Amino acid sequence: MKKLKYDVVVLGGGAAGMGAINGALSQNVSVLLIEREASTGGVLNQCIHNGFGVHVFKQELSGPEYHEMYMEKLSRFDAMYETTVLNVDVKSNTLNTISISGVYEIKYGSLVLATGARERPFEALRIPGYRPAGVFTAGLAQHFVNLENRLPGHKAVIVGSGDIGLIMARRLTLEGVEVEGVYEIMPYQGGLTRNIVQCLDDFNIPLHLSTSIVEVHGKDRLEGVTVAKFENGHPVRKTERFVKCDTLVASVGLIPENDLVNETIELSDGSGANVDDLMRTNIYNVFAAGNNVCIHDLVDFAAVEGEIAGKNAAHVAKGKELPERMGILKKGEGVGLLSTKYTIAAEPFKLFVRVKKPMGTTILRLNDQKIKTVLAAKPSEMIEVKMDPSRYNMKGNLILSAMEVDKI
Amino acid sequence: MKNAPKTKMMDMTCVVCPIGCHLKVTVDENGNFLSVTGNRCPRGEAYAKEEITDPKRVLPTSVKVIGGELPLTSVRTEKAIPKRLIFSAMKVIKSIQVNAPVKRGQIILENILDTGVNVIATRTVKKQNGK
Numbered sequence: 001m002k003k004l005k006y007d008v009v010v011l012g013g014g015a016a017g018m019g020a021i022n023g024a025l026s027q028n029v030s031v032l033l034i035e036r037e038a039s040t041g042g043v044l045n046q047c048i049h050n051g052f053g054v055h056v057f058k059q060e061l062s063g064p065e066y067h068e069m070y071m072e073k074l075s076r077f078d079a080m081y082e083t084t085v086l087n088v089d090v091k092s093n094t095l096n097t098i099s100i101s102g103v104y105e106i107k108y109g110s111l112v113l114a115t116g117a118r119e120r121p122f123e124a125l126r127i128p129g130y131r132p133a134g135v136f137t138a139g140l141a142q143h144f145v146n147l148e149n150r151l152p153g154h155k156a157v158i159v160g161s162g163d164i165g166l167i168m169a170r171r172l173t174l175e176g177v178e179v180e181g182v183y184e185i186m187p188y189q190g191g192l193t194r195n196i197v198q199c200l201d202d203f204n205i206p207l208h209l210s211t212s213i214v215e216v217h218g219k220d221r222l223e224g225v226t227v228a229k230f231e232n233g234h235p236v237r238k239t240e241r242f243v244k245c246d247t248l249v250a251s252v253g254l255i256p257e258n259d260l261v262n263e264t265i266e267l268s269d270g271s272g273a274n275v276d277d278l279m280r281t282n283i284y285n286v287f288a289a290g291n292n293v294c295i296h297d298l299v300d301f302a303a304v305e306g307e308i309a310g311k312n313a314a315h316v317a318k319g320k321e322l323p324e325r326m327g328i329l330k331k332g333e334g335v336g337l338l339s340t341k342y343t344i345a346a347e348p349f350k351l352f353v354r355v356k357k358p359m360g361t362t363i364l365r366l367n368d369q370k371i372k373t374v375l376a377a378k379p380s381e382m383i384e385v386k387m388d389p390s391r392y393n394m395k396g397n398l399i400l401s402a403m404e405v406d407k408i
Numbered sequence: 409m410k411n412a413p414k415t416k417m418m419d420m421t422c423v424v425c426p427i428g429c430h431l432k433v434t435v436d437e438n439g440n441f442l443s444v445t446g447n448r449c450p451r452g453e454a455y456a457k458e459e460i461t462d463p464k465r466v467l468p469t470s471v472k473v474i475g476g477e478l479p480l481t482s483v484r485t486e487k488a489i490p491k492r493l494i495f496s497a498m499k500v501i502k503s504i505q506v507n508a509p510v511k512r513g514q515i516i517l518e519n520i521l522d523t524g525v526n527v528i529a530t531r532t533v534k535k536q537n538g539k
């Protein structure tokens with residue numbers, strides 16, 4: 001077994017991982033990236049649509065462009081590609097990897113987890129019927145079409161109205177696949193409005209809300225699905241309809257990828273890593289950033305989180321002690337997700353909030369302090385809140401709530 | 409009424425900001441913009457006008473690469489092109505191939521369908537086995 005030692009080890013080279021490398025390199029420490037795939041970029045590689053980099057590069061780039069342009073900002077760092085991490089031992093600050101070049105034991109000063117998210121599989125929906133060929137997750141279909149030059153089929157149904165599903169509805173249509181419709185079990189859309197308009201409305205692809213799939217037909221190859229209206233999570237009788245299709249694309253959510261550390265790192269109920277505003281986990285020299293913390297709509301935020309994580313990881317690796325946590329953030333009424341769970345209450349930081357259901361004019365409060373008013377709040381669009389300890393009391397228990405004060 | 413103008417109502421969602429106002433746009437018989445309701449701010453009116461007169465979109469897709477490390481390079485139109493040309497543009501782009509190496513930003517197709525807009529590569533693809 002070969003042994004290596006680095007100040008900062010970054011696990012995963014997507015947007016957040018690249019950000020972490022950038023942040024760590026700015027502090028002149030040694031950096032090692034460990035990446036499962038053959039290159040950096042993560043999901044950016046397969047997201048060929050435009051809409052990336054609005055904040056960091058002030059342009060609407062495609063994913064691959066964002067990836068290459070960000071890489072050009074980085075100076076030299078070491079990397080191990082096509083490498084699997086077998087385990088992380090946070091007591092001895094080591095991790096073990098395996099790849100074609102052998103088995104390594106790597107000692108780190110600090111570790112940045114940037115492993116992104118994985119897709120919730122169609123199986124998770126527990127729908128009766130066989131699982132014939134032709135059932136894909138949206139990200140897998142995207143990988144086939146955009147990286148491997150293969151089409152999944154000829155006539156597709158999309159289940160779930162998350163952004164990847166919407167983007168794939170357009171992509172498949174452009175490539176000549178007939179997209180029959182998008183079926184969403186909730187009474188509201190899962191993805192961004194911009195994607196509903198530019199991916200569905202532009203191509204007259206219907207979005208069926210409060211509707212989902214109740215049965216899958218076909219044994220070897222998918223032959224069709226039965227869809228039905230849903231009320232309160234249950235199918236409504238006599239609303240069933242058969243839809244002929246040979247392809248089913250599931251866009252039913254992303255799950256933060258933390259399997260390697262789920263016994264050591266404190267995770268939230270949504271399985272994201274619980275971090276403070278320094279992107280530090282419950283272990284002083286383990287940091288986390290990107291979709292493994294919470295699912296981001298915008299790549300820029302994943303990258304910026306990475307930069308913060310990388311910089312603080314470098315400080316710790318150099319022996320600097322970081323400030324203690326002073327406040328605990330908790331979800332209050334109307335709030336479905338908070339990006340940050342703790343704060344040192346010393347410097348301003350950006351908190352990302354998702355509401356539970358669509359609301360009109362909504363007031364966000366931190367305990368009884370009013371911190372933001374938005375004209376419309378939707379679960380699909382993260383709300384960015386500037387948390388400033390010079391303006392708000394940010395110590396102790398902090399309940400963040402979202403209350404609708406006026407309908408749209 | 410005999411001489412009543414033939415106007416048409418169209419539904420539209422403004423995507424300029426996350427509020428996503430539902431707009432009701434009235435156009436005359438030639439499809440010219442007349443008025444809009446439902447917008448909470450003037451940006452909604454500007455959006456509706458542009459969507460009615462000449463909606464434009466950036467077209468992202470991919471092009472086959474010969475002899476590259478990857479089978480495809482991703483491409484996009486450098487600027488937005490008229491929405492009505494999207495499918496014709498796809499046909500043109502699908503009919504072409506490029507030889508590796510491909511550099512990000514390289515022009516893959518000049519002036520697509522006389523729009524004055526170039527199609528550029530958005531991914532670098534090296535030659536197979538080396539540079």
Ligand SMILES: Cc1cc2nc3c(=O)[nH]c(=O)nc-3n(C[C@H](O)[C@H](O)[C@H](O)COP(=O)(O)OP(=O)(O)OC[C@H]3O[C@@H](n4cnc5c(N)ncnc54)[C@H](O)[C@@H]3O)c2cc1C
Nearest residue numbers: 012014015016036042043051115116164290291297298299
């Ligand atoms: C379909 C889709 C469309 C999007 N559209 C937009 C858009 O238009 N505009 C925008 O700004 N944002 C968009 N986003 C959001 C943005 O792209 C993502 O939030 C961001 O890129 C996530 O970066 P990440 O680094 O957290 O995760 P990832 O990119 O997933 O990176 C994680 C990396 O970790 C590696 N990895 C995982 N586990 C291990 C392990 N055990 N060992 C080693 N390596 C590992 C993976 O291989 C991967 O490279 C979109 C996202 C998706 C999925």
Ligand code: SF4
Nearest residue numbers: 422425428429449452
């Ligand atoms: S009309 Fe104004 S407020 Fe409404 S969505 Fe458009 S930009 Fe936002």
